[in-house]
Amino acid sequence: MSEDVIGRERPGPNWYVERGKIAEFVNAFDDRNPLYFDREAARAAGLPDVVAPPTFAMSAGLQVKPSAEAGPDLRASLNIDPKRMLAGETEFEFKRSLNAGDVLSSASRIAGVTEKEGRRGGKMRVFTFETVYRDEKGEDVLIVRNTLLERGSTPA
Amino acid sequence: MVQTAIPRFESLKVGDRAPDFQFGPVTLNMILRYAGASGDFNPLHNDPDFAKAAGYPSIFAMGMMSAAWLSRLLTDWVGPQNVRRYKVRFVNQVWPGDVLTCSGEVTGKRETAEGNLVDLDLTVTNQKGEVVLKGSAAAALP
Numbered sequence: 626m627s628e629d630v631i632g633r634e635r636p637g638p639n640w641y642v643e644r645g646k647i648a649e650f651v652n653a654f655d656d657r658n659p660l661y662f663d664r665e666a667a668r669a670a671g672l673p674d675v676v677a678p679p680t681f682a683m684s685a686g687l688q689v690k691p692s693a694e695a696g697p698d699l700r701a702s703l704n705i706d707p708k709r710m711l712a713g714e715t716e717f718e719f720k721r722s723l724n725a726g727d728v729l730s731s732a733s734r735i736a737g738v739t740e741k742e743g744r745r746g747g748k749m750r751v752f753t754f755e756t757v758y759r760d761e762k763g764e765d766v767l768i769v770r771n772t773l774l775e776r777g778s779t780p781a
Numbered sequence: 782m783v784q785t786a787i788p789r790f791e792s793l794k795v796g797d798r799a800p801d802f803q804f805g806p807v808t809l810n811m812i813l814r815y816a817g818a819s820g821d822f823n824p825l826h827n828d829p830d831f832a833k834a835a836g837y838p839s840i841f842a843m844g845m846m847s848a849a850w851l852s853r854l855l856t857d858w859v860g861p862q863n864v865r866r867y868k869v870r871f872v873n874q875v876w877p878g879d880v881l882t883c884s885g886e887v888t889g890k891r892e893t894a895e896g897n898l899v900d901l902d903l904t905v906t907n908q909k910g911e912v913v914l915k916g917s918a919a920a921a922l923p
Contacts, residue, residue, distance in 0.1 A: 654804070654815065658856060671862075711871070718865070
């Protein structure tokens with residue numbers, strides 16, 4: 626089944642990068658960098674508006690739900706057991722800073738599905754997803770690569 | 782105290798370290814604040830019965846929560862607007878009660894078409910000395 630899902634792509638809805646959401650996000654880890662809150666500080670640093678923190682895209686992927694017309698949910702199509710699922714790694718690649726006011730379109734794809742022997746026995750599955758976020762000029766701003774693991778067995 | 786002065790490319794050298802910083806002890810409240818802000822309501826991180834049924838002793842924190850705390854060390858150091866890459870690998874779980882230490886070191890410097898890049902290794906370690914998260918980053922500096 627792995628072969629036919631690799632490359633499967635799904636467009637996402639527009640993501641509006643908002644000051645209030647940035648403030649809420651950075652408050653969750655007590656980050657007081659004025660470039661996240663203070664538009665004047667951001668402008669003094671040469672930015673168009675407050676900047677988003679490196680992991681801010683996590684809030685986009687989870688909160689902005691693609692429409693049904695975009696096709697089946699990529700993750701759901703893989704039948705991953707939620708009790709055996711683990712985060713593997715995540716990479717954020719920025720072509721420029723992400724700022725409040727950005728309106729980004731996105732497209733996600735399944736970049737890879739592999740199997741290997743798990744440390745606790747059973748086949749572990751490794752899933753790689755890639756999402757590209759583009760601005761209104763059509764230029765790439767951010768690429769997120771996410772790897773999920775499905776353990777061969779539950780822990781314990 | 783948030784550092785907002787951006788270091789210059791030539792001022793950093795391989796082996797330079799950022800001041801370590803700690804967060805925790807991790808609480809359910811801290812996990813829920815991150816859940817609300819990120820939208821990650823996976824029950825492994827907030828539902829003790831679900832976590833136990835999945836074979837875990839208790840709920841545990843999302844890997845991305847530690848990645849967000851670790852990003853403070855990175856962005857205080859190089860400025861959030863200068864981050865060009867941030868990668869994290871989740872090595873061990875973070876449990877309620879854990880106290881975590883974030884550290885970072887310059888591992889390389891490159892002059893590229895995208896600018897002068899500094900490569901960094903970043904790590905989150907728990908109170909037992911176990912690495913829970915391994916990170917790396919690249920920043921474009923003036």
